[in-house]
Amino acid sequence: MASYSNVTIPSKTKAWLYAEHGNPVNLLKLDSDVRLPVIKEDQVLVKVVAAALNPVDVKRALGFFRDTDSSPPIVPGYDVAGVVVKVGDQVKKFKVGDEVYGDVNEKSLDHPKQNGTLAEYAAVEERLLALKPKNLSFVEAASLPAAVETAYEGLERTRFSSGKSILVLGGAGGVGSLVIQLAKEVFGASKVAATSSTGKLDLLKSLGADSAIDYTKDNFENLPEKFDVVYDAVGQMGSAIRAVKEGGSVVTIVGGGTPPAFKFVLASKGSILEKLNPFIESQKIKPVIDPKGTFPVSRVLKAFSYLGTGRIAGEIVIH
Template sequence: METTSSSSIPSEMKAWVYAEYGGADVLKLDSSISVPQVKDDQVLIKVVAAALNPVDAKRMLGFFKSTDSPLPTVPGYDVAGVVVKVGSQVKNFKEGDEVYGNINEKGLESMKQSGSLAEYTAVEEKLMALKPKNLSFAEAAGLPLAIETAYEGLERSGFSDGKSILVLGGAGGVGTLVIQLAKHVFGASRVAATCSTGKLELLKNLGADLAIDYTKENFEDLPEKFDVVFDAVGQCERAVKAAKEGGSVVAIIGAVTPPAFIFVVTSKGSILEKLNPFLESGKVKPVIDPKGPFSFSQTVEAFSYLETGRATGKVVVYPIP
């Protein structure tokens, strides 16, 4: 891959951008977007791969207007790429480093106007980590927001060694990682997860002891109850019924039924660093939807596919541009 030294960084770049809120059809490819300026605590990344998340689609629809950056917006939270310039206060990265991360520290506020679906993006050093050596850029790009959400949710729910967990939406971007982290990082005694018929085998391969076909059975009617239920699909009322007395239910989407709680992830490079050994050893694996990766020119199709809610694992855009 060609390296770009800071002296050869262009002033303009190709990026996907939207100037009004709406579905995937509001996205336009623009080849004259300004390359973002790098602040003292930031690195400029030559983007190699990016991944889409449900939050990208909701943001584009205008769900977070009140806290969003002004339009026009280059979307994209997840990035993997190469550092081509470092701000004056950056300590941990240098030009040429291969990195990955979720570029928006707070999921729904102060979001960057210039995201990862572009040739370059500027990101605070503390949000990034060195890319695991054994992963491709496309695989690494699919991890940050989802693995940070999985990890933070497990931590907040008080999950620990020897506990049992039920994951709702086990084949999705977050769910595939909750299963693996619960099993291989937190030491779950038992992992159950829901999915559709064709995905049962995948869940078992990721470490689920029990894969539940939601098209055939209702998880809340099972006699077995769980220490923690991680709801990644927005079925909180049912999720609460599957938890043990005194157990916890954590949700990342939808309406919340007490005692469940909902949270929005905070991006931290330190979490990625902590999980890198599990990724490099192959204990935790990224799952990329088999329809992808989508090329940069297919970004609109990638968004349309994400919106079907049928993706397995992550929808990744690669290579960029």
């Protein structure tokens, strides 16, 4: 492994950024004259090795939450995996040379950082990061934080517990693919059912789904069986409510929530990653990266374009 203790950190670095809101494929530019982010006392400076793209990056670029966003120019990117090259005075958990991963925006829609992870360096609060699982590459680790934290927090909010059944809408997506695994391996679900299109049913089964439902052929609302929890990762709340048992819960991460459904927005926490690291290192929880979803940093526009198709299985990662 390269030593990072005597690395010279430049004052200007490269980053992808956009100066106004709109389609990121048209607006993102690679700028090699970006000022290095200055770390605060509770932050570390991470040399970015890999960064993932999420649907929130597109919504943010389009200006969906401009009222609570940082002002442009914005370097997009929430997820990061990389190496600590500098630590703030108050940092206790990490030292220079540590391999870390995390979601750099504590509140995903409320003033996310102006400088995200599609850059050579990122300044990140220590509480948002965890040590990278030893068995994962940087690319694999970068695919996890926002999606696995969203999956975990959503299950926790529904008070999901051992012996309960769950239906995951959008089981092949970045969040859904992790909800299946967490429900089974971490929370002890009695039964996991999940929906996807025809070509992704095998993926659902490989992740641990007991029942893989082809939404192009079968209407899950009409199933005689109802579920303790429905996790809606695609925005089909009306249908989700019809599939839940009396007294059960529906959690959604897309669109609004009307009871018994509720919507929640992720708050990033390194402590969740720390809690899940043993499950990741024992391979009970595996990253799911789209077969065509790994791009070099020079092809960020291609990656955003692919993300825009909405046909992704798992995550997209830039390295």
